[in-house]
Amino acid sequence: MSVDEQRRPARVKRLPREVRERQILDAAVRVFSEHGYHNASMDEISEVAGVSKPMIYAYLGHKEDLFAACIRREATLLVEAIAGGVRAEAPPDMQLWHGLRAFFRFVGEQRESWRVLHRQATSQGGPFSEELMGMRGRAINLVDALLVRSATSHGVPTKSTEAMAVALVGAGESLADWWLDHPDVPEKTVASWLMNLVWMGLGDLVDGTSWVPTPE
């Protein structure tokens, strides 16, 4: 066994394109999430992926394209995770709860994906943030729809729900980041904090009558 073979992605040879593309994307997400878009070098990505640089260019294109591909893949996973968590048959108030839980579950399980999406993609101007903002927009719309559905199910007209959705999404992002630094807090707890804050408000929280999810 040579020295090389004990290194990271045991440099297997002649894999089908599909597989290589996945390996490259995985490596790219890792490296981008660690160093940020600009400080990530294509050389490092190629090394982590166990592939030479020209392969990346051949399969995924230029650095921007590669980054965009990462964003697209991870953002799609996130949005799908949330949408999948929201079960349509549940009562509207519960749907928000399920969405929140799905969100935090995703963040807990895919920290690197989350870092890339939240920290990196947001801060780069240009084509990415459009891509990403589109996804964020979809998330916000999803939340917005939940809010509206809740409100109308209570028979009340709503206003400024978009802004509420934006605030809620922002609170979620911020809390998710905080959670990364406090991993001992269980996912359900974080989710219920946010649900309480957002549904009952601090005023009620302070009164001690907080909203508690039904046991599952």
Next chain:
Amino acid sequence: MSVDEQRRPARVKRLPREVRERQILDAAVRVFSEHGYHNASMDEISEVAGVSKPMIYAYLGHKEDLFAACIRREATLLVEAIAGGVRAEAPPDMQLWHGLRAFFRFVGEQRESWRVLHRQATSQGGPFSEELMGMRGRAINLVDALLVRSATSHGVPTKSTEAMAVALVGAGESLADWWLDHPDVPEKTVASWLMNLVWMGLGDLVDGTSWVPTPE
């Protein structure tokens, strides 16, 4: 009058160091906020500042130092603006309201500062984010303190206020960004949306019994 003289900062000569440093910082904030840390070039900053590159190095040091100096200055201004807005004699619930308003006022007036702080500084790892996170931490502590004060003034023990503060700060950041794209909404309105969300919760919002600030 030469061609050069009609350009941006009418290239005045032999100004005292103090003044130059301010000009350079102003330029740096503009350029960083526009292009982001990495895409901002020292050459462009020097051009916008109306000064040659070596001056920047002589006065503010390397690119990292310069960026850190921007962060420090702007973050201090922001925190001071909020702290100044929170009037100590007001009742605790009102202090939160005043803090929110001061925050949104700052964002509205200092868009570039806000962009640098929120978008850029957060996403760069390393020394900056420490600097910035320190400031963000101070903001969170400030909010946390307000929450605790509110709660105890109601005679209720509190828990997980730190997480609440984090969520609230995140909601504020997100809403501030949204506001940048919807400048026609008055500052007071945005602030009251967030106050409502956070104080009464969506549940009450939906009931139509929202919290309305007293006219000033």
Next chain:
DNA sequence: CCCGTAGCCTACTGGTGAGTAGGTCCTGGA
């Protein structure tokens, strides 16, 4: 057995931008 093609590499180039060497010129004090 030969050749097309798909997987894969080493070894380069060229641009960009951080950082600097080495000066000039002006002002104010001795």
Next chain:
DNA sequence: TCCAGGACCTACTCACCAGTAGGCTACGGG
């Protein structure tokens, strides 16, 4: 009047890294 030092500049160097030229090898079909 002279000189110290601070304001200020032009014109570089040099490293890093995105992106590429030009190959080589293994497999499958004819």
